[in-house]
Amino acid sequence: MTYTLRLGTLSLQLARRNLLVGLGLMLLVLTGGLAALHMGSFPVGAADLWTALRGDMEDITRMILLDHRLPRVLVAVGAGAAFGLSGAIFQSMLRNPMASPDVIGFNAGASCGAVLAILLFGSVRFVLPWALAGGLLTAALVLVLAWDRRRGTGLDPYRLILVGIGASLTLGATSDLLMSMTDEQRAADMAQWLTGTLNARNLTDAALIWGGLLLLTPVLLWLQFPLSRLTMNDDIVQGFGLRLAGLRLVITCIGVLLAALAVSVAGPLPFVAFVAGPVARRLLGTGAPVLAAAALVGALVTLGADTAARLVPVVQLPAGVFTAVIGAPVLMWLLVAQFRKGAL
């Protein structure tokens, strides 16, 4: 069942299945968010949130809700969505499920920047700009090295993945090296940051990630159209009159920006960017616009991981420990379901 919307020169097509999947995921993120506000060592009823926002609430509950849990939930959803989008963008554009920013070095670049900031300034205060700069710089380097000058098609997908994996390994080793050169306290800060954590996030972090997502929304709405064409081979894309080199450059910039934003507020949470696209694609019909669904899956995985990390008693675990624990089985379950159906 497919609906076609036409309004003047505007026209769009929506399949019912994709619409339902989108709404279902949205509902899950919403209930997940409310549940995360409710759960924790200090129990707060989800209904209390409204009272707290209005201001009629005792100070302690208000503080826990608005200063601790709400920013954390907002950052988890925002960063998860940005990771999911970034992964789905690279995977579609490069036609390869391996090509997510946590594999091709962009997350490693941001991490290395963050580690350097902790080493230089002794605290996690200046991590944000340094992580952002590290991610963007790495992306620029990988792009220059992988750019194909000869054929005029711009980025070569295979080269980008190979160069990116090389960059990822080099930067990971550099981070380890930096960590071994410093005192225990800083090394512990670094280790925590490198796993990806949402501990002690405030509303400034939430504003940063949500502001970024909001600004990029029109771009993302446009992006779906060229991106779905880029899943076909170069000759077809160029035959359709799309400018391959320019498109690839613009799309890479968008993907890197999203990944860098997410890493700078949540650390290099592993696996979120990698898993969101494939999971979304398996929930939706083939050829469907995958970005919105990937964002929601990313948000769900991150929110789930962070809430799980929060609920472990005594120790403050980083969310990054749980993203892979939650994400990997989901992906495997979907893959096995497809093997069973003989679809793969």
Added chain:
Amino acid sequence: MSAQPRLAARDLSVRFAHNTVLDQLSVDLPDGAVTAIVGPNACGKSTLLRSLARLQKTGTGQVILDGQCIASQNSKSVARRLAILSQSPVAPEGLTIRDLVLRGRTPHQSAWRQHSVEDAAAVAAALTATGLDGMEHRSLDTLSGGQRQRAWIAMALAQDTQLLLLDEPTTFLDLPHQIELLELVRRLNHQTERTVAMVLHDINLAARYCDHIIALRGGHVHSQGSPKDVITETMMQEVFALPCTIIADPNHATPHVIPT
């Protein structure tokens, strides 16, 4: 030569590293005709076709589309006049025929205009022309080779261009499916006066289904013209190094190559 055709190459050269693939070559694709590009492997057939569709970076010389150098024209505007179906095209797994054909509308669409009334009409027309009516919800992976090739042709047709270039459309098809596909091309050409150019390996089929033959050898045009003028024992010897006798096809009177 009469008036300038819509699509032509002038003194076109293409080099890969130190290897010259096309060497100052000039060809015309007669308007409203079906042209076959033939020649031995690695003679530059595909490179010529891809160059004519501005998919290939070229050296000196130029491709002229509608009186202007194709490289200087807006690529989307070119795509509304010229469609090319490349060799072994790739689609995402599980894509349905309908979605594939709809993608052929890309040059007429934008992010804000993804399914206009014209798009729907062009897709329906392309499905009918290729005999894929009623199969549009099937996934591409479930089709036979012949059906899949028809689906790709339907995508190129939905692009709704007067010029259609096909790179080896019959490769990997058995003889009945090759005939079916070439009949389809012929019918399209008759009904809509589309100009078609395709790379073909089978000289006898080229002679039977095409109005114009371009024979390439080593990046040069050996000869171009009607099948009767081009397909000769001398050409077969010089281009393919194949000694043969040419007889008239008893059914269609077109030249028929019998290797000796």
